[in-house]
Amino acid sequence: MAQAAMVHHSLKIQSWRLNYSFGTGKNRFCRELYSDGRHLTIRARIEQPQNIKAKIAQIRCIPYEALIAGYKEHASASHDPRPVGEVSYRGADYSAVLFMPADALPLIVPLLTAGKYSFLSIYVAKGGAVDSYSFLDYLGPEPDLAGSWDDV
DSSP: OOOOOEEEEEEEEEEEEEEEEEEEOOBTTBOSSEEEEEEEEEEEEEEEOTTOOOOEEEEEEEEEGGGSSSHHHHOOTTSOOOOSEEEEEETTEEEEEEEEEGGGHHHHHHHHHTTOOOEEEEEEETTSBEEEEEEESOOSSOOOOSOOGGGO
């Protein structure tokens, strides 16, 4: 199967919040005894592509237990991997939902708190399917490190 062309979306993180809920699992979305909901909501300025009319993006990052360790064991070479999210934009509206392993959330939140992540880089296929995304401290070419192996 041919690889779909990806469009790179660069977003400058402006603010974020962590939402959390807990309760009995007595609703149509939960079959467990208790429900535990947490997700990260990010507000970001759209840097690229410049042909998007919207200026501000609303992104929800949803952790999934099923994506924790061992998810690779369930992947099969005969099946294409599912998208890791979806982007939708029209006019002044831009929204995205990104899925992540549940154990990634406790790693990302402290770095956002410390101001270490400034950008979100998303690779989007035609139709809005997200192929990959990265939280970044900068956006651009790899910086020169303070030292290199050539100096040793």
